[in-house]
Amino acid sequence: MNAKKVLIIAIALLLTAAVAQAQYAPTGTSTLSVVVGAEASLAITTATTTFAGPASPFANYAGTTNFSYKIRTGFGAGTGSITVKLGGALTGTASSSNTIALSNLSYICTDALPALGTGCTTAVGASSTTATPVATFSKDAHSADAGTSGNSLAWTLVNLPSYVQDTYTATATFTISAT
Amino acid sequence: MRKRLILATLAMLILTLPALAQLGSGTGTTTLNVTVAAEAGLTVGTGTTAMTSTGTNFSNYTGATNLTYYMRTSATGGSGNVVLQVTSDFLPTGGPSVASPPSAGDALKYTCTVAAPGNNGTGTPCASPTTAATGSATSVATFGTDARSLASGNSAAVNWTLTNDPKYKTGTYSATVTFTISAT
Helix, strand or coil, X not given: CCHHHHHHHHHHHHHHHHHHHHHCCCCCCCCCCCCCCCEEEEEECCCEEECECCCCCCCCEEEEEEEEEEEECCCCCXXXXXXXXXXXXXXXXXXXXXXXXXXXXXXXXXXXXXXXXCCCCCCEECCCCCCEEEEEECCXXXXXXXXXXXXXXXXEEXXXXXXXXXXXXXXXXXXXXXX | CHHHHHHHHHHHHHHHHHHHHHHCECEEEEEEEEEECCEEEEEECCCCCCCECCCCCCCCEXXXXXXXXXXXXXXXXXXXXXXXXXXXXXXXXXXXXXXXXXCCCCCEEEEXXXXXXXXXXXXXXXXXXXECCCCCCEEEEEECCCCECCCCCEEEEEEEEECCCCCCCCXXXXXXXXXXXXXX
């Protein structure tokens, strides 16, 4: 048998052995690897926010939207936010030509920890062109596993005699994000 | 082998499902709903309406009470009104009286002015003159459908005339007039 044949046979035997050792052994391991990233979600618990009638003639209308959130922000330099944006002016249901400008609508937020207490502690004007602040989060913020409740937006609508008598609606979209 | 493959696949599915249920959504919506109804309010600008007589020949006493009204009536079939009633007759006794005037023909009467609602609609003043009463409310102004005042209100006024009867004893006499506004 020449040297070349011996070499080939040896290599074949080695490869076979290597494969056999990889597949069959009393124990084996695998490394589990998961990337836990920044993440956020929310749930609006008040599907329809109904404004209460004024307590006295032409006192402001008021309504409250409640929501819960889940959030995890980045450990090193993360942030998070919740914003709200209106779909458009309040529009009458009896007649779509009846509208109430959003300049008459504002809100104040109540945000539960881990939200920072600077979301919107003073009245914020509602907008359909800009997403306005509801809550902010710093780095390494973690909500409760089941979601953090106890958050709300207290809306105020100025009650002007110029509004035509009607029932008005508008859609407010909340967005949460985390880095 | 096939059985192991099926079991592995099922295990992966079971591990995946709970994660999906917990994630929620990055956005959510609420519908804002507000009912704007008929509504009305007023302020009486003249807390004390002084009534005076000019000259010395028993010309009638006159005075004016100014009002500011805030009004929104229904867009269809709506209406509103302002009324007044003498809820407390002149006191002390011995002078004028709305309910029991000392002489036939003695009366507290008034005329009205009302500015049109500043944002829409009409306002109609009372018939002139109207005799005030203690037993019932009498009209100051009426408003039509979809009447809407300014946010700062619109003005109205009641101009009073009280018979100057020589039978009145000298003194200072006061009565209370209550204004009421309503809208449907």
